[in-house]
Amino acid sequence: MLVNARKLFIIPLIFIGWNTVQAQEVWTLKQCTDTAQVYNKTLQINRNHISISEQREKEAKANLIPKVTANADYKYFMELPTQLMPMNALNPQAPEGQFRDLQFGVPHNINANVQLAMPLYNPQVYGVIENTKIANKLTLLQFQKSEEQVLYDITMLYYNAQILKHQLDFLESNMLNTQKLLKNMELLKKQLLAKGTDVSKVKLQTEQLNTQRENVHNKYISILNALKLNIGIPLERNITVVSEIEQRALTKNNVENILDLKIIQTQNKLLNSELSTLNKSRFLPSLNLIASYGTTGFGYDKTPNDFLKFYPIGFAGLQLTYPLFNGTVTQRKINQKKLEISNNELQAQLIGDKNKMETENALRQRTIAQQTVINTENQITLAQSIYEQTILQQKQGTATLTDVLLADNTLREAQQNYLSAVIDYLKADLELKKLAGTIKN
Template sequence: MLAFFILISTSFTGFAQVWSLEQCIDTAQVHNQNLQISRNNIAIGEQKQKEAISNLFPKVNMVGDYKYFIDLPYQLMPMSTFDPTAPEGKFREAQFGVPHNISASIQVALPLYNPQIYGGIRTTKIAAEITELQYRKTEEQVYFEISNLYYNIQILQHQLAFVDSNIDNTAKLLENLQLLHQQLMIKGTDVKKVALQLEQLKTQKDIISNNIEQVMNALKFSMGITINENIQIETDIQFKSNIEYSKLPTVDLQLTTMQKRILVSELKTLKNSRLPSVSLYGSYGQTGFGYDKEPNDFLKFFPTSFVGVQLSFPLFNGTVTYQKINQKKIEIQNSQLQISLVTDQNNMLIENTNRSRTVTQKTIANTLTQVDLARTVYEQSVLQQKEGIANLTDVLLADNALREAQQNNLSAIIEYLKADLELKKLTGNISIDIK
């Protein structure tokens, strides 16, 4: 694999700590609030999975009840109970029981087989995997955002250095022209033209400095640190060309695939809802009866307990389940189409980004040559102007050509770094850098 390494460096001084791109990303891993939210979502997903599993455990409830009968309940008793000679079909009302009734029991229910519970466990497990993928996606977004901001600051700092250099050159030129004007060798308008250009460069410097502060604040925000913290970034712009990235499944594709898995799991749960559910249940308690009229007042308790098995089998629910199954099948078809769409779109973007990266790589080499040529022309023009061979217009044109070549080179570097970063994302290689 053919690769070459290009290093552009400019000296900046300051007392702030210098942060590398890796340090910025590592800091964001700890302090970025979006990542913290994603980590909390992973914890929520784990708790939901445990919640689904806990439905398999026995459910224990304690039930208590107290009733005071102002009027005791009536029952109709056959007349033959009181009079054996009474005709059949004749009844007589009678009151039974005591006014005070107390009951307390512990009830236990254990699902032996419930397709809804098992379907919920399966679905929440897939959902937990999705939250982990969403965390990876957030990681990639933070990596992508911080890298772009970092590159932008580097480029702006180099632009500032170029402007400072141009200010120095223009100031020297202005000084020479002022001497020539004092000697009545050039017109005053020539001096004013260069003075105007110097003021324009100073204004441009102020604009670039302000842009650096704004982008730096955005970088600090993405890192999760306060904007009052004083930091600097490395001024060396480093990159390699002709890097071939192996094509890995992207997070977006994995998320789309996992969404289909959830739909398939939900479809299976719907189909299994037609199966019977079986549960074991039981109860143990005490029932108390009381009478409060003296001298026959009393309060007595009697044990009561039972165990049983309950079978629930859905016979017909108005075709609701059938309609839900049909809906879920269509959703699965759409999910499969979405997977194909994401795959095709990603392949197209990879092809376009590869082309853009190749073009910008060539542009960088061309603009570097143009910068060298423009600098040579500018230096020769200044020398010739001192010797009286060239006029001021030639010097200004050469200076503008040099600045334009410098800006074109910086723009090419920006486009290359962005294209390379985009290609990493599209090929699934950003996660490798994060690890």
Template sequence: MKLVNTHKQLVLGMVFILSSLQMINAQTWTLQQCIDSAEVHNKRLRINSLEMESSLQQVRVVEGNRIPKLNLNADYKYFTDLPYQLMPMSVFGGPEGQFKEAQFGVPHHLNADLTLAIPIYNPELYGNIKTSRAASELTRIQNLKSKEEVFFEVSTVYYNAQIIAQSLDFIDSNILNARQLLKNVELLQTQELVTGTDVNRARLKLLQLEKERESTTVKYDRVINVLNFLMGRALNEPIKVNKTIDFEKIENYTRETSLSVQLAEARNTLLKTQINTLQKTRYLPSLNAFASYGTTGYGYDEEPNRFLNFYPKGLAGIQLSMPLFNGMVTKRKVISKQLEIDASSLQLELMQDQTDVNIENALSEKDNANRTMEIVEEQLKLAELIYDQTILQHSEGIVSLTDVIMAETDVNKAQMEYLATIIEYLKADLKLKKESGNLLKN
């Protein structure tokens, strides 16, 4: 039995050493450094950045339709059989109402011209430009929203890592105390002042703490893996968080429009722009100018010394297009889009109400955590004082080992409650920053 216990202690010792070496080699990262890394390397943010750039290019594409277009056109045709036309025989003095087939043209036909198209007024074009700009603004806010969510996740995971790292420090301190207690109890056993049961209790407490440290280390490694993932780093790269939790207690923040509300507003604006475009193209005409200049060549194989004869051609004009009736398609689209706008307006009101509720809840959670933190901190100090006094009394034979273990359990409980209260405060503060539109500013 002793051999088995010795083996377990050796294994736990090796795990502790390897974990300690890894932590020593790991670089300490602050929360801001983690956020900066995520902003550059997080794959979700990189995808959103590319989508935003694509949206900007799409705006330029639509705006480019306002610029006059110049095209070069050319084609060559060879007629194996010239097309027929019917000629009235009366033209050549024949009877009325009778026709004679005739072939016109030459086998070789070459055409080349430059065509210029100038949009003078096109309501659909200008409506598409406004729509593309509104869509680009929506994409920009969506990118900011994704950035806010990633920063929120990085901060939350970082706080969790800090709490677990401090838990490990508490556990390490408790392990040192438990080992010292075990030595003292074993010494008292040699003097026949305590029984073997007391020694086993002290040894059991030490094993429980070592097991707790092992499971907490695994939990810490998992949190670090998530943090590395959010930062866009390889999972096997060592990293260490700053154990010192520095935070400024700010009761409230300046109320800004949250990104959730901005996103709902941008969607509503996009829908209104789309319906305005539909309503304009439903009644307004479009006016375009055009011009063309080129040459046409005709030729046939029997002509000696010359294959093609070229003749210039040119034209210019203005085209007016007035929509009259398209089968009620545009009207149905306007009705459908209006229903979407009504739903979007309700969604905007919902987001505003939900933001107000979230801010009030975050303020309440933060205030409660702040008050609880002061109480739990006093509890921790008192539990540690009681533990020190109990250890002293046990060495003098006044109290039993059970009292020592109970005092130590109270310390462990107070430590965990203290850390839990801190993380509740930090998360509530983080949520308040997000809902009040201050997360990306801070």
């Protein structure tokens, strides 16, 4: 029965007629959601995204670690480099402005060294580190969002399966009633108290109910397959849902728990951090510690003066880099980032307004559906009573077969309205939990 919104809402569903389902494993909703946490492919992909984000943060921090490289090269000069030397450098009496071309060096040159580079201060590096920290938080929120969507989909599929199971229960009951009516009409026909068309009408209704039952059963199997896919278990595994629906309604909705809003706010932090990094890289210098140690070798291969000699070389120092002008590229990036921040703030306002509107609609829908469930439940009781009375009257000869079929159709319509009201209530209540960000609880 459905009680007020603050009490436990339980709809008993008794499924007795589908033998192919009875042998299946009965899974609770919690069992489905807990299993999905481990085996759902979407959640596995998003967990990998979290690991990727963590590795990017570590990669950004690794830029502060000193970098050591080993370098070596060999050069053979077929033509030695030529330099112009003033002639008066060797002969003071030579006129000024006259030069002589000279070739210096030896044909064989070997260089080998180890170089160290370490950033002491780099605004871009520190900015990227801060950006990856925020991006990591954003990835966690996006995982929670995907987890929330998976739980929403599984819960909705589970409810749909339970409703279809309940519908099959109604159809089984209707089939029993129709079969009893058919036996009664066949007996009356033998006694010449009913026409052959009356029996045909009941047979037609029996076939229609059987076809409807087959269609509902096929929908039920399809829903179960979709449920298994979302859980992440093989389609070959035979499962079914429990025979009652338990749904605890919300007492209030807290807009601050909306994951969409948290994601937008984190994106805003990331955009502002990127803007700050651009401004710092535009005006602040970079300072690096550099060092190198190695050897330089010179060789000559003409006898009898051939030789190969090596000379050590090493240095350490600081390297300062200051941006003077880069063609306004950074300024254009800053302008773009400001527009992105403006769009982000507008999107946050839009999400807040949309959530408020959808919450009001869902609350209204749930209230209406709650009352409709109560009304249709009473209608089923009344329609069942009318049907039983009409059957009794038909046996007594005071009601026609048409009256019986109309009463039966009224009963089935009341049952369908009841199921529609139940699913409307469950959808509205589940939507409220999603809007409040509490569906996981």
